[in-house]
Amino acid sequence: MTSIDIALGGRPVVARRSNPGRDVAAIAGRALRRVPRELETVIPPIFIALFFFIVNIGTLQHLTQSHIKGFDIKSFMLPTAILLGVTGISRAGSLVIDIQSGYLDRLLLTPVRRVAILLGHLVADVAIATALMVPIVGLALGLGVRFQAGPLGVLVFLVLGCAWSLAFAAFGYAIALKTGNPAAVNSSFLLFFPFLFMTSSYVPKEQLSGWLAAVATWNPVTYILEGLRSLVSTGWSAAALGEALLAIAGVGVVSFALCFAALRGRLRRG
């Protein structure tokens, strides 16, 4: 027992590296504790998702159901509402605040694994995305939407939504770590528009024409929407789900590569 230990309470403590899971859990817990104090970062996405879900159904229900036999606008719009809600959910803004306040340095001065700082934030994002999706899905069920894939389909639906949220969130962290600039992180919102609106968000893919149809064919979100819709409207479809997973994985590979490169760069710059 050192003199320091005796003077500070008599119990010897030896600093040591935690296991990776504990590191990630500690960082994620801290990120989640901030959420109640930063409700402005989570209320707008859920409001936008619920608002457009309700308004779009109200606007298009009569038109679509009178022109397309058997078309259920509520089932069709649910995946759109989910992606509107979870695309861009990230704690990247908080990470920028940590960079600017010097708190990231305090974390880096501890023996915590560098990757755990990033993964902890991403785990928190998954938890927040899940929490955002539950009321949207709940509203849809309340409005009469039924999942053709059953209860397990609901679970897979939520998992796909989380996976997409995670893949997109990594862009925000890449910008946060690269720039340390809150304005730059906020501008990552611009990526949201081409991803979510140049696709089959509002009409079925086969109804798109011209340049928008071409863009939608290359837009990974088209395949994510199709995968999600398959769970709601048609039941289990290995092809649709496989394409959705591939689309999420493709975006995730790019966004995470950028993210980890930005982390390495920031650590190198000190």
Next chain:
Amino acid sequence: MNYSFLPEQASGPSAIMTKGLVRRFGDKAAVDGVDLDIRRGEIYGFLGPNGAGKSTTVRVLCTLLTPTSGQAFVAGHDVAREPEQVRLRIGVALQEAALDAKQTGLQLLRLQGRLYGLSRPEIAARLEALSQLIDIGDAIGKPIETYSGGMKRRLDLAAALVHSPEVLFLDEPTTGLDPVSRARMWEEVRRLNSELGMTIFLTTQYLEEADELAGRVGIIDHGRIVAEGTPAELKRRVGNDVIVARLARRDDAALEVVRDLPGVRGAEFHGDELLVSADDGAATIGPVAVALATVSQVRTLTLRTPTLDDVFLELTGNRMESDRSPQPRADARELTEVMK
């Protein structure tokens, strides 16, 4: 009173050792060949103006930056090759209190403990002990954004101590603090060193801070150590006393007439002040006044003991810019105005 361990009192291997440490940013060397040997139990003051390389040196020693070249060992471990081992053994309070304003002090300290691998009972014991040591009181349960500057500094210091570090780095710990908070921080630094034997590496641009706290001082300028020693040793470099003359106009003839006077070790103009270093100021100030009166009108003539600022001036030709110091310099109390 200075409670810090003097080098000869300290024992064991070096707490911090660097050899030819260099850190470049592009073409600019912020740290340019720094050699340090700081023994366990010392308070080492690292003194220099803004941009001299103090904080960069600290960031390298704390593993936040890798050295461009040279070697650095902290608590017996190479900062470049064994950064994890270094991190386990150091505590750091950086220049700006690095805190998460949205957390409570308690949440921040608990998280800090978890990141150092401490168990819940260990963290609880440490927080109990630190609350007494740092005296944060009930505020520890409130959001950090409600804290005063002094409270944030104290919490920052507590966060640096959660894991019982061997070496504590304090990067300008009192910059921006009011005099009361500053005095309190000084007392805590002394206590950590004298009661716990902790090695403390203290960077500061406040001369009196280094003078008050540090057993040894290194002065850094443009990334290089320009002098090192105890404050007393350093001040002896510029003589026992300093005579400061304000003349009606700057006149090089004034230099000529005082330089050759008995007891004068040197004389230099700095701005509108003529600084005369002397072995015995009381005996020399009369002849200096008489000699200056032959070449210029003397507006004021004061006698004081040398400061580290004088040492810095002697070594670099520039004064330290410590005008943000929130309380009068210690040496100012010793001013003796002898002529107006």
